[in-house]
């Protein structure tokens with residue numbers, strides 16, 4: 549993204565050029581095999597994905613807007629923009645700010661509302677065989693449940709992903725994902741209401757991710773998505789005003805990757821649930837890092853602001869990476885982290 553990565557990407561490229569340490573290049577291919585020999589399929593609970601690359605919520609619209617640019621059928625799946633019971637206008641502009649190696653956004657969960665999604669977007673998405681995951685949010689337990697009930701009646705959704713990084717207005721504005729008791733309450737209620745697998749997308753800024761992961765598991769989650777953006781503030785030193793209309797926003801992109809890979813690793817040791825990892829993925833090697841740390845699949849977000857075809861390119865890149873590494877079944881990478 550000219551505007552989202554102008555500084556960060558240059559820094560990264562420079563760092564790589566200046567860093568003269570030996571790099572771990574993929575091993576030479578011992579037996580050259582055709583693409584058909586690499587099995588990219590993975591499962592997340594009961595759902596089988598043709599590959600582990602899923603477009604992340606909020607960075608890929610409702611999927612349909614990308615259909616002219618991207619072969620949606622090549623993706624493992626896509627998560628649509630967060631859906632609320634009523635349409636929402638979102639936050640005041642400016643909504644995005646470029647940072648070193650990432651970006652901060654305050655979109656304010658703008659969306660068409662779950663009913664318009666079902667009536668206008670879902671019929672178009674049903675033309676594709678890629679799994680569609682509906683990201684769900686609300687400001688109260690009842691609002692979350694209303695979204696789920698509407699979605700239950702519609703065909704063409706593979707799973708629900710609960711965004712728990714939302715303020716609970718009934719509990720003084722504390723985020724659902726910030727407290728194991730609040731988290732357990734929303735996950736338990738959503739699981740009861742849901743006719744589909746329930747993924748819970750955890751907030752990254754918690755004391756111990758294992759505790760939140762366990763709370764979600766015990767309340768009935770079918771999978772965890774780790775993680776959402778990191779609360780951040782960027783301001784103009786001259787005016788001392790924030791660069792964002794909402795003052796604070798969420799940091800995403802390559803800057804957050806090492807922190808989130810660590811969260812995936814810790815959560816995978818605390819629970820048996822499958823984990824979908826995301827944060828800063830830009831290359832096939834990034835995907836392998838998340839999977840080695842314990843993820844079953846990954847999502848790609850901010851990279852779409854640099855290249856709207858990023859997810860599709862990553863599927864191709866991953867296939868090549870596996871062939872070069874002689875990894876013929878990608879699911880074998882899960883949890884393959886070795887001691888240093």
Ligand SMILES: Cc1cc2nc3c(=O)[nH]c(=O)nc-3n(C[C@H](O)[C@H](O)[C@H](O)COP(=O)(O)O)c2cc1C
Pocket residue numbers: 604605606607629630653655657683711749775776777799800801802804826827828829847848849850851
């Ligand atoms: C512009 C923007 C909008 C987002 N909207 C949502 C959303 O509606 N629901 C949600 O759960 N996450 C949302 N996210 C968070 C992303 O899905 C993802 O968790 C985060 O950006 C980290 O991944 P990345 O570094 O690959 O972008 C949004 C992120 C961005 C950058």
